[in-house]
Amino acid sequence: MNYSRRDFLKMAGAGAGALALGGLGINYLVTESYAKKLKIKGAKEVISICPFCSVSCHFIAHVKGGQVVSTEGDPGYPISEGALCAKGATMMSMINSHHRVTKPLYRAPYSDKWEEKSYSWMVETLARRIKDTRDKHFVSTNEAGQKVNRLDAMFHAGSSQMSNEECSIVVQAQRALGIVNFDHQARI
Ligand code: SF4
Numbered sequence: 578m579n580y581s582r583r584d585f586l587k588m589a590g591a592g593a594g595a596l597a598l599g600g601l602g603i604n605y606l607v608t609e610s611y612a613k614k615l616k617i618k619g620a621k622e623v624i625s626i627c628p629f630c631s632v633s634c635h636f637i638a639h640v641k642g643g644q645v646v647s648t649e650g651d652p653g654y655p656i657s658e659g660a661l662c663a664k665g666a667t668m669m670s671m672i673n674s675h676h677r678v679t680k681p682l683y684r685a686p687y688s689d690k691w692e693e694k695s696y697s698w699m700v701e702t703l704a705r706r707i708k709d710t711r712d713k714h715f716v717s718t719n720e721a722g723q724k725v726n727r728l729d730a731m732f733h734a735g736s737s738q739m740s741n742e743e744c745s746i747v748v749q750a751q752r753a754l755g756i757v758n759f760d761h762q763a764r765i
Contacts, residue, residue, distance in 0.1 A: 616639075616646050616647060617639040617646060617647050619641065620639035620640055620646055620647070621639070621640045621641070622637050622638075622639060622640075623637070623638045623639075624636075624637060624651055625637075625638050627668060628738040629664040629665060629737060630664070631737055631741075632657070633656075633740070634650065634654060634656065634657040634660070634661055634662075634665050635650075635651035635653070635657070636649060636650055636651055636661060636665060636668055637649050637650070637651050638668075638672070644673075645669065645672045645673065647669065648668040648672070650665070680693050681693070681694050681695065681696055681698075681699045683698075683699065683702075707754070710728075710731055711728055711730075711731070711754055713730070714728055714729065714730035714731075715727075715755055716728070716729065716755075726755050727756075727757050728754055728756050728757070729758065731754070731756050732756075732758040732759065732760075733751050733756055733758070733759040733760075734759070734760055734762060735747065735761035735762060736761075736762055737762055744761070
């Protein structure tokens with residue numbers, strides 16, 4: 578019988594592996610008593626996606642009392658089969674870091690201070706500035722009289738935290754606005 582690492586931990590935690598492991602001549606009692614002390618005991622497993630690059634490895638977050646108490650690679654995810662690179666392996670410290678920004682922050686031009694704003698304020702302000710910039714700088718014909726319909730005054734940088742589907746929608750929106758200057762930060 579083949580067991581995945583996840584199956585093994587589940588069996589050890591529940592004691593259900595007793596017969597199987599005992600049949601193999603393995604003393605499961607040590608593993609079982611260790612599993613009972615694990616910080617993930619009684620935690621809820623939530624599958625999430627590493628945000629650090631476009632490989633998008635799945636990881637398991639163990640949640641207890643509303644707090645993530647542990648993270649590990651998801652062996653059920655066929656691309657990485659439970660493996661995480663050095664960045665993904667630090668997920669836990671990123672999630673619980675006191676440096677983590679959890680609310681929208683805005684720094685006004687020439688200001689040295691960040692102000693907390695609502696998401697709706699951010700979206701409305703961005704939309705207003707994009708519209709104003711486009712209205713001011715959109716070029717429909719070039720000097721030779723050729724139709725170009727482009728907006729050189731804006732640049733878009735994509736993020737590794739976007740999925741393929743989000744990238745597709747964003748690029749279509751950029752093209753619709755006439756933006757021709759864009760790049761993407763995704764990397765492996
Ligand atoms: S390769 Fe590393 S950074 Fe990229 S998604 Fe997987 S764990 Fe995250």
